[in-house]
Amino acid sequence: MKRSRIYFLRTRLNNGQPAPGGALKNKRMQWLLPLCALLFMALGGCEKDNYDAPSAPLTGRLTFNGEPVFIRQGINVIQLYQPGYELSNPINVNVKQDGSFSSLLFDGDYQLIRVSGNGPWENNTDTIPVKVNGATTVDVPVVPYFSFSDVAFSIVNDSLKASFRLHKQMDNRQLERVFLVIGKTQLVDNLINVNPSNQQNPDPNGSLPGAAVDLSQPLRLSYGLSATTFTPHPHLFARIAVKTLGFNEMNFSDVFVIR
Amino acid sequence: MSIFKKYTFLFVAAAALAGLCGCKKFLQREPTDILLDEQVWNDPKLSLAVLANLYNRLQPTGGLEGGLLSPTDTDEAMWSGGLGGNNNRNTRVNYPYSDKQFWPYDLMRDVDLFLEKLEQSEIMETEDKNQLLAEGRFIRAYIYFLAVRSMGGVPLILKTYQYTGPESVTDMRAPRATEAGIYDFIASEIDAIKDQMPQTENSKTRANKWTALALKAQAMLYAGSIAKYNNLLTEPITTPGGEVGIPASRATAYYEQSLAAAQDIIENGPYSLYNANADKAQNFYDLFTKKSGNPEVIWAFDYTLDGKYHSFTVENIPRSLRENATGSTGLVPTLNLVESFDRLDGSPGALQTQTANGSDYIYYDQPEDIFAGKDPRMFGTVITPNATFRGEKIEIQAGVMEWNSSTNRYVERTSAALNSTFSDGGLLVAANGPQPNAANVTNTGFFLRKYVDSRVGSGQAGQGSDVWWIRYRLGGILLMAAEAAFELNQQGDALGYINRIRERAGFGPNSLSSIDINTIRHEFQVELAFEEQRYWDLKRWRLSHVLFNGSRQTESTLAYALWPYRVVRPGDPSKHNKYVFVKKVAPRFTQPRNFRMGNYYSIVPQGALNANPLLTKNPFH
Numbered sequence: 001m002k003r004s005r006i007y008f009l010r011t012r013l014n015n016g017q018p019a020p021g022g023a024l025k026n027k028r029m030q031w032l033l034p035l036c037a038l039l040f041m042a043l044g045g046c047e048k049d050n051y052d053a054p055s056a057p058l059t060g061r062l063t064f065n066g067e068p069v070f071i072r073q074g075i076n077v078i079q080l081y082q083p084g085y086e087l088s089n090p091i092n093v094n095v096k097q098d099g100s101f102s103s104l105l106f107d108g109d110y111q112l113i114r115v116s117g118n119g120p121w122e123n124n125t126d127t128i129p130v131k132v133n134g135a136t137t138v139d140v141p142v143v144p145y146f147s148f149s150d151v152a153f154s155i156v157n158d159s160l161k162a163s164f165r166l167h168k169q170m171d172n173r174q175l176e177r178v179f180l181v182i183g184k185t186q187l188v189d190n191l192i193n194v195n196p197s198n199q200q201n202p203d204p205n206g207s208l209p210g211a212a213v214d215l216s217q218p219l220r221l222s223y224g225l226s227a228t229t230f231t232p233h234p235h236l237f238a239r240i241a242v243k244t245l246g247f248n249e250m251n252f253s254d255v256f257v258i259r
Numbered sequence: 260m261s262i263f264k265k266y267t268f269l270f271v272a273a274a275a276l277a278g279l280c281g282c283k284k285f286l287q288r289e290p291t292d293i294l295l296d297e298q299v300w301n302d303p304k305l306s307l308a309v310l311a312n313l314y315n316r317l318q319p320t321g322g323l324e325g326g327l328l329s330p331t332d333t334d335e336a337m338w339s340g341g342l343g344g345n346n347n348r349n350t351r352v353n354y355p356y357s358d359k360q361f362w363p364y365d366l367m368r369d370v371d372l373f374l375e376k377l378e379q380s381e382i383m384e385t386e387d388k389n390q391l392l393a394e395g396r397f398i399r400a401y402i403y404f405l406a407v408r409s410m411g412g413v414p415l416i417l418k419t420y421q422y423t424g425p426e427s428v429t430d431m432r433a434p435r436a437t438e439a440g441i442y443d444f445i446a447s448e449i450d451a452i453k454d455q456m457p458q459t460e461n462s463k464t465r466a467n468k469w470t471a472l473a474l475k476a477q478a479m480l481y482a483g484s485i486a487k488y489n490n491l492l493t494e495p496i497t498t499p500g501g502e503v504g505i506p507a508s509r510a511t512a513y514y515e516q517s518l519a520a521a522q523d524i525i526e527n528g529p530y531s532l533y534n535a536n537a538d539k540a541q542n543f544y545d546l547f548t549k550k551s552g553n554p555e556v557i558w559a560f561d562y563t564l565d566g567k568y569h570s571f572t573v574e575n576i577p578r579s580l581r582e583n584a585t586g587s588t589g590l591v592p593t594l595n596l597v598e599s600f601d602r603l604d605g606s607p608g609a610l611q612t613q614t615a616n617g618s619d620y621i622y623y624d625q626p627e628d629i630f631a632g633k634d635p636r637m638f639g640t641v642i643t644p645n646a647t648f649r650g651e652k653i654e655i656q657a658g659v660m661e662w663n664s665s666t667n668r669y670v671e672r673t674s675a676a677l678n679s680t681f682s683d684g685g686l687l688v689a690a691n692g693p694q695p696n697a698a699n700v701t702n703t704g705f706f707l708r709k710y711v712d713s714r715v716g717s718g719q720a721g722q723g724s725d726v727w728w729i730r731y732r733l734g735g736i737l738l739m740a741a742e743a744a745f746e747l748n749q750q751g752d753a754l755g756y757i758n759r760i761r762e763r764a765g766f767g768p769n770s771l772s773s774i775d776i777n778t779i780r781h782e783f784q785v786e787l788a789f790e791e792q793r794y795w796d797l798k799r800w801r802l803s804h805v806l807f808n809g810s811r812q813t814e815s816t817l818a819y820a821l822w823p824y825r826v827v828r829p830g831d832p833s834k835h836n837k838y839v840f841v842k843k844v845a846p847r848f849t850q851p852r853n854f855r856m857g858n859y860y861s862i863v864p865q866g867a868l869n870a871n872p873l874l875t876k877n878p879f880h
Contacts, residue, residue, distance in 0.1 A: 074352065076857075076880075087869045117494070117856055117879045190809055191352055191853055197811045197844060246493025248804050248855065 054104045058130065060138040062099035062119075064169075069121070069144055070239070070252040072189035073097035077119040078140060080130070081111045097187060098254065105132050112138065120145055120242075120249040122170060145173045145244040146251045150218065153238065153256035160223045160258060162240055166215055174245040175210035180223045181241050182258070184233040190241050190250050194229045203227070210245065225258065235259060300380040303387040309373055310391060313398050314464070314560075316366055318405070320359070322560055322728040323571040323710060326791050327589065332358070333793045334806065335596050337818035337848050339702040340574065340589035349818070349848045353855060354807075356880055359794075360861040361409040363402050364416065370399045371419045393455040397466045397474070400448040404478045407441040408795055411503035411860045411877060415444060434873040437501035439509060442482035446516060449475040460529045463550075463559050463727075469528045470558045473731040476520040476739045483513030483746065484799040492801055496859055496878055503860055503877060514743045521740035525756075530554055530733040532763045539765035543639030546734075547710050548726050557731040568723035572712040577642060577653050578677070578700055579690040582718035585699070588691075592641045592705045592788075594819035594842060600637035600785050603766060608633060610821065612840040620839035626655070626823045629840055635765035640788050642706035644823050649713050654689040655704055655823060660839055662828035671824070683827055685836070693822050695846035702845045703820040709789045734760055734786055742779050750774065757782055798859060809853030816851035817844050855879065 062069040062077075071077070078101060079090040091110075095101040112128040121142040130138050151164040162180060181193040196202040206223040213219060221240065230236060236258035242251040289295075299305045319325050330336035331348040338348045374395045377388060399417075406413045414433040421427075436444070449471045457467040486505040489495050497504030505513075524530065533555040536542035546555060562568050573582075574589035581587035600608045610629050611621050623629050626644035630637070642648050644655040658673035659681050672681065677700065678690040692700035712724035741756035754774050760782060761770045771778065783796050797803040806815040820843055828835045857879030868874050 076356075088872070089865055089869065115879060117496075123494075191851065193811070195811060197817065198814065199842065199844070202812065248808055248853075 054106045056105050056107050056132045056134055056136065057102055058105050058110075058132055058136050058138065059100070059102040060140055061101065062095065062142055063139045064121075064142060064144055064147055067147070068099045068254075069142055069147075070099055070254055071095060071097060071119060072191065072249060072252070073187055075118055075249060077115055079113050079115055080105070081113065082108055083111060097189065097252070107133050112140065114140065114142065118249065120244065120247065120251045143169050144251050145169060145247065146175065146242045148240070148251075148253050151240070151253045155225075155258065158225050160225060160238055160256075162221045162238070162253075162256075163218055164240060164253065165218050166213070166242065168215055175213055175215070176243040176245040177207060177209055178213065178219065178221070178240065178242045179207035180221050180238055182223060182225075182230065182236055182238045184235060184237075186237055186255060188237045188239050188255060189252065190243075194233065194236075196227050196229045200227070200229060296376060300376045301382040303383060303391070306373075306377060306380075306383070306387075306391055310394060310398075313366075313370055313373060313395070316369075317398065317401060318560065318730075320361065321405075321791055323562075323569045323726070327571065327574060329791050329794065330590055330789050333797065334593060334815045334818070334852075335788050335793060336590045336592050336707070337703060337845055338589060339591040339845075339847065340586065340699055342698045345589070346847070349845075350850050352850055353853050354858045356855075356857050356862040358858060358861060359409045360864065361406050362413070362864050362867060363406060367399070367402060367416055368419055370395060370402065371417065374399070375419060389455045390457065393452040394466050396448055396452050397456070397471050400445045400471075401474055403441055404445055404474060404481075407438060407445075407478075408481060408798075409861045410863065411498075412436045412438040412441050412501070414871075414874070415441065432871045432873050435500070435502040435875060438485070438503055439482065439501065439505045442478055442505075442513070445478045446475055449520075460557075463553075463556050464561045466558065469524050469530070470731065472520045472524050472528075473557050473736060476517050476524070476736060476743075477731075479513045479517035479520065480739050480743055481795070481799050483510050483517060483743065486510035486513060487746065488799065488801040496856065498875060498878060500875060502875055511747065514746045518740060518743035518747060518749075521736050521743065524557070524733070524736050525740060528557075528733075530557060530736075532733055532737075532759070534763055539635035540638035543636045543764065544708060544713075546639075546732075547729060548712065550727055555733045556727075556729050557733065557736070559730060560728040562725040562727055564722070564725045568725050570720060570723050571710060571726070572717040572724040573720050575707045575711050576718045577648060577691055577706040579653065580649055580651065580718065581699075582716065583720045586720070587718070588699045588701055588706065590707050590789075591701050591703045592707055593703050593845070594705075594821045595815060596784075596788055597637060597641055597643070597705060597821070599781065600634040600640075601781075602632045603634065604632060605770065608637075610840070610842075612821075612842055620660075620826075622826065622834050622837035622839060624837060626838045628838075634785065636785055638708075640707075640709045640785075642708045644704065646708075648706075648708065648711075649715065653691060653706065654686070655691050655693065655701065655706075656686055656689040656825060657693050657704070657822035657841075658688055658824055659685070659827045660824045662826070662830070662834075664830060669826075672827075681825075681827065685825060685827075693820065702847045703818060704822050707789065729790070734763070735790070735792070738779070738783055738786060741774075741782070742776075745774065745776060745779055753779065760786060801859070803854040803858065804856060807852035807854035809851050811851050813851070816853070818848040819843070820845040 073096055076092060077095055078093040080093060081088065081090055091103065093101050093103050110130040110132060112130050114124055116123045116125055119142060121144045128140065147167045147169060149165045149167065154161045160180065166178065181188055181190060182195055183193045203223045206221055208219065208221065238256045238258055240253040294305065299309065328338065328345060328348060331338050338345045374392060377392055377395065380388065412435045415436040416433060420431045453468045453471045456471060460467055460469060482505060486507055487510040489504055490507040495504055531554045533546040533553060534542060536545055573586050576587050578588050598608050598610055602608055613620055627646065630643050638646060642653050646653055658671055660669040661672050663670050672687065674688045677688055677692065679687040681687040693702060693704045694700045710726055712726045716722055717724035737756045737760050741753045744756065745753035754771060757774055757779060758769050758771055762768050780800065784793060787793065797806060808816060810816060822841045822843065824839050824841065826834050826837050826839055860877040862880045863874060863876055868876065
């Protein structure tokens with residue numbers, strides 16, 4: 001072995017030309033080294049990177065009295081923590097606009113928190129313990145500022161009509177406005193929509209100020225669909241949005257497909 | 260083996276050499292490439308160099324360099340430059356929670372180190388030492404102010420820590436101070452140091468007594484308004500430990516401290532409002548660009564063409580004047596800002612583009628006529644159509660409105676080519692646009708003037724501009740005094756301060772006879788536009804989530820544009836070749852601004868939370 005090493009060095013010194021007299025032996029050595037490396041990697045590789053990917057799906061939804069709670073997609077309302085480790089990074093759980101969420105986790109004990117103030121519901125700082133063992137389902141109860149019932153959409157003479165009842169859940173909350181949002185994709189909320197701006201004369205029947213609303217009666221909204229912001233879009237979707245005074249996140253109804 | 264002999268010889272020779280020279284400490288020499296502690300801290304000049312380094316690192320995310328995009332966080336401006344990364348300012352759905360995040364503990368350690376080393380120095384003259392110490396403490400107070408307005412209460416670290424092993428880490432952990440605690444710290448530091456600082460103003464870039472008082476006036480005003488307006492929210496933003504939120508009962512005391520500091524500067528300070536030019540618009544522009552003998556500036560971050568210059572002018576110069584092959588027209592002021600400037604006769608500043616019943620345009624002889632009678636500060640802040648910059652008329656025209664007599668309507672004619680000519684031989688699209696989707700062409704119909712250098716050559720990338728960034732000026736102090744006085748029910752004083760500002764601006768003496776809080780806020784908006792104030796002002800008034808509520812129906816969420824057109828209507832000489840204007844949402848600004856409650860305080864870095872279990876998160880994160 002010692003001899004061969006010297007040959008190898010001498011090869012390098014001679015600009016890659018085999019040393020005179022040692023040609024045959026040296027050639028054999030040249031492929032030995034990569035072979036050893038390959039063999040080592042092949043044998044050692046199975047030992048490395050031996051973590052499985054997280055495989056336990058945690059699914060759930062936001063509920064109020066067993067009914068789903070609809071939100072603006074993309075708000076940061078649910079976080080998971082797994083205590084007992086060095087780092088305390090939260091796992092942010094994305095909640096879809098229909099209130100459902102899913103997350104792929106490792107088996108273990110988690111703490112689920114509802115991030116205060118971010119959702120259109122009363123703060124609740126209670127932690128929900130979640131034990132994940134294989135596929136797990138958890139419902140996250142919240143008390144929205146306003147809830148819907150008897151929601152019905154229809155289209156009459158190129159005008160979208162919505163009728164519904166609105167229920168206030170806490171006495172100290174005031175209704176600021178209830179209005180229709182219309183979007184060109186299934187994702188539609190108070191930010192992502194094609195509602196006309198003030199300059200473009202929005203339909204006054206599409207919005208009710210809170211002061212004009214009698215919550216004991218069914219409410220009606222309508223929106224003419226001939227506005228120039230709607231006509232170019234082949235598909236339109238609508239939701240009812242409820243703005244509570246003092247809070248920017250709104251309660252929503254489910255999505256209705258206009259066309 | 261001959262090689263062994265060779266090594267042995269070398270070894271013996273080296274040993275002999277070391278033996279001979281060792282007694283003269285050959286290996287212990289003064290280093291020639293670093294300075295030692297005692298060299299630095301015993302020499303006022305070298306200590307000053309360390310201080311200069313600290314001054315230079317004060318505001319990494321603000322000013323004319325790091326803060327280039329910050330006016331786009333408010334209704335002042337939008338991005339109209341390149342279509343790359345910066346364009347996300349026009350399309351982002353939310354302000355990120357990490358926006359304005361400031362966790363400056365690397366800088367803070369260097370400041371604390373500076374103070375500790377200087378304190379130990381024995382040779383330096385007491386006077387030099389005390390002044391440097393006071394300046395260092397001022398810098399520290401200023402950094403804490405920048406931190407508290409972004410993050411709420413942060414850990415108050417007033418000494419350096421040395422790592423001596425894993426067990427020393429626990430002792431280094433400090434919890435966050437309360438928000439009120441940081442503001443109180445700033446006030447007490449300034450009270451303690453202001454008499455050790457230079458009492459006269461001999462530098463605009465180093466702190467003196469008046470600079471310290473300006474910081475105190477500002478910090479106390481922020482604390483007072485948070486104490487007052489946070490508690491007026493439907494649900495005040497607080498944490499149980501007080502890291503965020505100040506009790507309402509403390510508002511009055513904070514306002515009083517702010518007013519006292521501001522009045523001290525106004526009455527006893529060596530400053531006066533800049534009023535050297537009889538042309539009020541030019542005067543307001545000169546206030547920011549004339550550096551020598553400027554009596555208004557209290558504290559600035561200076562630049563020099565000897566190697567320290569910035570590219571603010573390269574980024575923001577009007578397209579037709581650009582001196583660089585790329586760039587220009589980065590920040591463009593919005594119509595929202597332009598309309599917020601009142602008229603000199605006291606009427607509101609909305610621009611009239613259509614007749615009262617909306618049936619027809621209003622025809623102007625010249626594009627500049629629509630702005631007649633506006634506050635001269637508007638012309639000092641914004642380049643409007645046909646205004647003059649660097650001696651050249653800045654033409655801004657989106658196209659022509661050609662009358663079609665068979666349909667009785669105007670047809671809008673535009674072109675993708677800048678500086679193009681219409682079939683009648685007149686101008687079609689001006690060299691500056693506006694155009695709907697082009698990069699480096701104005702999107703709103705305006706250009707920025709404030710802080711943009713009028714010196715030819717300052718728009719070249721290799722050279723740049725040496726216009727300084729003003730942190731405090733007397734005009735701002737007067738506004739602070741006005742707000743604090745108003746909040747303390749001293750309406751007469753508040754009115755006096757506001758009228759002083761307005762008189763310099765070009766309004767007559769005593770142009771207002773009564774004020775309310777909205778008058779004062781409006782004055783903040785127009786006087787301090789593009790000075791990186793409005794974002795923070797709206798935040799402390801707790802108005803950001805109201806003005807930037809994400810709704811297209813709220814005007815302040817969108818950047819509006821004013822596009823001028825030339826009328827081609829030869830059949831009607833009263834309208835032919837006149838100018839009309841169209842108000843619209845700036846085409847490149849597609850997403851309404853949405854300021855969430857979680858944006859009132861930036862997110863605490865996760866790395867800090869992981870390293871220190873004593874830290875608490877800010878609300879909503």
